[in-house]
Amino acid sequence: MASRARARSRGRARGQETAAPGIQAREPAPKVSEQAEAGLVGRGRQKTAPVAFSEEAALEISAGFHQVKIGDRGGRRRDFHDAEVNTRQTMEHVKASKSGTSGSPIQLSANFFRILSRPQWVLYQYHVDFKPPMESRRLRSALLFQHERTLGNAHCFDGGILFLPQRLPNKVTVLQSMTNNGEKVEITVTLTNELPPTSPVCLQFYNIIFRRILRLLGMQQIGRNYYNAKDPLSIPQHRLTIWPGYTATILQYESAIMLCTDVSHKVLRSETVLDFMANLRQRCGPHSFTDVCAKELVGLIVLTKYNNKTYRIDDIAWDQTPCNTFTRGDTDISFKNYYKNQYGLEIQDSNQVLLISHVKRVTQGQTPPGPALLIPELCYLTGLTDRMRADYTIMKDLSAHTKLVPEQRAGRLLRLSENINKDTEAQRELEKWGLNFDKQLLSLTGRVLPPERIIQESRSYGYNPRTADWTREMRGLPLIYSPPLQNWLLLYTRRNNREAQSLLETLYKVAAPLRISLQKAVMIEYEDHQESLLRTLQHNVKAETQMVVVVLASNRKDKYDSVKKYLCVDCPTPSQCVLARTVSRPQALMTIATKIVLQMSCKMGGELWSVEIPLKQLMVVGIDCYHDSAAGKRSIGALVASLNQNMSRWYSKVKLQNRGQEIMDGLKMAFAGALKDFYKFNKCFPSRIIVYRDGVGDGQLHNVVNYEVAQIIGSIKSMGQDYMPKLSVVVVKKRINCRLFEHSNGKMFNPPPGTVVDTEVTRPEWYDFYIVSTAVNSGSVSPTHYNVVYDTSGLKPDHMQRLTYKLCHMYYNWQGIIAVPAPCQYAHKLAFLVGQSLHREPSMELDDLLFYL
């Protein structure tokens, strides 16, 4: 029976056996996956296996191994590291080198530890065959390891493939074992491969070993990371507990195999789901309770009191209570009695509803796939709800605990390496395999790009390279262009009359030196209800209205949403919302009014500043997406494309799509629209296009490379067969684990904006680089990762890096450098507005404006 079919039939058998929640065996020991691919490769090898290991054969086998996944919990794993995608080989101009040259060198440390192995270290891979064949993986494992004396105590076995650190005396070893009921089994262990340290299988193997080590150090695994539960931090006022921990990945980086590890914090609620539900009911009342409860809970991850597994809440079983029964063995048992008998857990509240979790992955000896019912009283929430994330005080208190300055962060990382080196069990495990970790953080040299000059009309100025901000420098300088504002409205409630008046006066005051021509606004009072606000808009916004400013009395999302919906979709007009509270403090009003007037200007097509862009006829495109988990799992793709040489005018388009639809399907039209708009502005098509693609999740890179690039090329082709611009596609990633520290006088600092790294910590199979482009006031700065997956531009890496950095200066909602190129941030902002407030595509009339800022 093929292993795929075997796995399936086994799953079904278990499915009939029991549907109890959380009945589970203990975590099985790390095993190599038994999934289909592994089985296939295993069988394939079996036929060809016992041949001499010529170099080609070894190569061929390793190549075939792309598909093999070792899952340390037996399940099939996504390739989160996109290791299968090799794009660099297709780009001639970066094959030899992908390093830039400009800038001044800087000494850096990075959160990487080298993996050290003995010289000539090899991992031996064996194929294991059982005669008669044994179904159960556990049994196969038990039978094999009756021969630990022959095989040694260091081994890693998935039921088919065995890894050992040493070569057995013979290529084929035949062993005799006996099952519990006396059945004789012949086991044939055949050497099939000698894996060099860099083989992809070895990398997966290292990760398994490292996870074993973290477990030996007493860390608890939650999701993909490991946390130390013994040393929690607590934030009592929000009932939060934080567990410090680490993320860890071992990969082949540019020149060495390294462990990349970063500090991670797990936020847990120190209350059960039942407590949480009780609080919620108290807060929102019994009428809306069911709705609110489902909204807040669905999607959250819980930990249970009786195992170390995490479950995602998928639904709430309003008709079930702990008194309901399920079948266990031959008898029915209530949840209440089950937990009492099995785990000594007394369920106090017999009337609570139950939670539903769809268990997707079947791991050995565990619950079958399908809904598992969980008891709220026995579950703890992990992570933050969206409401908490939006709560400024909670986030502030959290970051006080979780933000670490470089010195602290590096200290934590070094402590991990120290602990591994100190722990005898961990050392024993590593020694068994002949591996070890470097004790020091990786040091490397980066480059700091020279700061850009900001251009406003005929003048240009520099900025403080450490703060990366030019709020002060631009004061009193005229903008490049600002459309005169002749016809505009200012809406306010009676309560905020005073704030509205002073805002207006200040706006006039700050507009003059910026050369924004501002006529008198029409002041309109509205009643503080959603309907009357909408009515006021309907009555007063005319075709000639250029801008609507609304002073909102409170931070109520529904009012904001209805303003935006009306003015972006129904009656396309640039609008600006301001919270009354924001403009209520006179001492801050000048600053705030300046920001507001700048925002108003660019929403109408104003051009604030620019940097020097040496490439002509260039169109830069930013793509991002937003996943609306609440509204039917729709996703929203946004595309923003530059229209002029200054990168100051942009074409913006957003597409809503249903679940399962590819982002680019919708954006193909938008891309063509951008090209046509570019033509309208420039009387020609761009001769170069650079696409910055943000919002690509872990493991989705192959999709961009194999699918989206072709879609983009298709869009370009649709402009005419002979139109062949130079095209670059760059995947932008902000949430990464790489951290860089400036290393100076034995201390660690945040590297300055403009720091570029394109060696050591990059990946050999990619044309990629890191740029630190922001300055942070607290904590450690995070570099942004750029991966050029397609490039016919012929641009030197140095030029690609510098252009990317320049574009980080061009986001008009922030007078400073941001973490990603401006079009990505625009696309993000647009997708967010549509996903959060509009839920519809905005009117076409706004396509040429940054109306969503």
Next chain:
Amino acid sequence: MLQLFKPSLHTQRHDFVVDFVRRNNPKKVADLGCGECSLLGKLRFHRQIKLLVGVDQNGAKLRKKMHGLAPLSTDYLQPTFDQLCVQLYQGSVTQKDARFRGFDLVTSIELIEHLPLDDLEPFSKVVFGYMAPQTVIISTPNSEFNPLFPGLSGFRHSDHKFEWTRVEFQSWALNVCSEFGYKAEFTGVGRAPPGQEQRIGFCTQIGVFHRLMVDRDGHMFGDNAEDNYPYTLLYSVTYPSLRDNNILRKFLVSELLCWAEKLKKEWLEKLTDKLEEANPVEKDERGGEYGDIFWTNSPVPQCHTLHRHVSVPLQLLWTCCPKLRELSGSLSNLRQLIVDDPQIKMNRQRSAVILCSLEQGDEDPNDLTDSGYAERSHVEEEH
């Protein structure tokens, strides 16, 4: 092997022990030949047990399995007053180890049939004569059941040195009883098909042995002068418990601060309402180390607003929060436990907790412009 039983025989044996533990509340439990540690893994949930120990000859297996006995993530989140220590030893049950004396319950599940017959006597000497626990549970296959297994010839497991009939097991057991002063009851798990229960008996036979002599710490332990420790301790873990003063303090402080913040918030809201009603609270002339105190004339202790601080009386917290009462037992105990905690600031009389009122300068810098859904791109995020 065909699965004849539901739940599996293995599970039924463990359920038998778990059930015994639930009814008899032993405090110290040892499992001999704990192997995969699966019984220990189940027993650790039954927190009447304070000490849970396993021993097995196969150290490699224990090393592999021992981390499964570590406390669960959630045990750290809300510890209870229950205490539990889990230990694993590598060793042979035919050797005497002083650390295994004085237990309430010793289990030996499907172990004896793996011992060579010569080892059986040292085994009973060690278990019944030396360890001498209150209760011993021994399970072993009932060979009378074997004909019901299709295709089975010989023993059920290749490593079995013997398999006994009911009579053989019981006669061995009764000998042990008379030699070491125990009385035995016989039962089992895995029922035979209806009608054959009497003739065949259970698939697994179980003997439950109770010690007749009750004095635990009398002469029984005095006679062996030298204590031997031949077993190797491989793993030892103490579960978090509120009996640990550090953990208790941590929890008290969290709970206290949570409630204090809540009361502070309510108080400040009330205060603003009052101010809006143009009915200012009285000013306290006494001042104090935190400057002006606003005071109300209520007989019940209430929060006070000090100069940019709020004082929350301990008495008020004590009355409001049942959890605090439960955790600390008495108000003075509570005070004593928290007074030195660096997270807690108290007034001079040690009667109230002082919190910052933080009314100003606490604006979200991000809700400047359009909506409160602002620009966080430049702010570091990590969770």
